[in-house]
Amino acid sequence: MRYLLSSVLLFAVFSCSPKILKGLEEQPSEISQITNPYFADTAQDYVYKAKIDVYGKYFGGILIIKKVNDTSHRVVFTTEFGSKLFDFLYEGNTFTKKFIVPDLDRNIIVNTLQKDFKILITEKVDVQSEYISEIPEILYKTEFGNRYNYYGFSDEKKLVVILNASKSKEKIIFTFQRTNNEVIKKLRIQHLNIKLNIDLEYLNK
């Protein structure tokens, strides 16, 4: 219940462009690596109903994430009718567009989506520094290309948020609402520098 409350609060707090990286208090880190457990089970098909709002234009679809082996993930987006819109393959650090409809095949779209999903599926990350925060309780700073990802954990040591940021500004916020197992029930990817929000809801059978 407490967890539920804090994740609902997280959703509410992060929905309105936060500045939670301001005035953080650094503390010595006891761990060198953190784990994102959410898309890490090869036995699990992660299937979500997606709602995408881009510059006020809205469209929906089905997002499918699958860890196909120890080092690879597939990320596929289809319409509700089942037609594929894109099919991405991540093998270690190699990214391949297996398929994309021409309307979406633009550098800015592909790069944005590619990066969003890369952050989502990355499992193990080296910690640079650790900060005490309020919600979430602890933030771990990690490197991501020329930016940083801050992984926020609740007091129950559950990953509840990832903040992608430049040196000075927050750029993307990933908020997670978990189910009882290690499957995300609700997920929001909110971009702060472009008007793009992706809401995902897990499809129970």
Add this chain to the structure above:
Amino acid sequence: MYKLIIILLLGCFSTQVMAQERVMTASEISAFKTAVIETSRASKTIKSDFIQYKHLDFLDNDIETIGKLQFKAPGFVKWEYTKPYVYSVIFREDKLLINDGGTKNAIDIGSSKMFKKLNDLIVKSVKGDMFDDNDFTVTYFITDKANKAVFVPKDKKLTEYIASFELLFDKKEASVTEVKMIEPSQDYTQIIFKNRLVNTTINDAVFTQ
């Protein structure tokens, strides 16, 4: 061991028999088309439940979605998913009315040739009456359980999305029982219709948002 091999062989043999199909003769094709067109013309309204399976080769399980279809002549279609999510699309004249779990959206398809084609295709495939479509090469088969028409797009652009799609028809009723859309990667979407009701009253209000 010997018995096991026999069982395996028999198993293979029987699945082959199950999947047996042959190409229709010219006279069978003409009789089949006539029957389908007749059924289609006589169907002023159609109501049907369906199950949709999305098959992706890397998934452990196909994605299963349940829904309802309503059609009213000349060309109103409401395609509705009810489980595990609620989503509907109404094809009405030059408009596509989408309701995605309460978020409503209207798309004007009047100006888009591609959407008009899609609309046309959906209406025709619901009715089964699309054999004269110039955009596809059609081949006809008879299987144990159904008649089958396989449509291969002629347009190169379309072949990037669809390798082929197959319509299965009930042998007696000459109505569509299954649609399968196969992608170039061989992943596919399969829709199986159930509880089909023809010529019941459907209020026009169904096709509004």
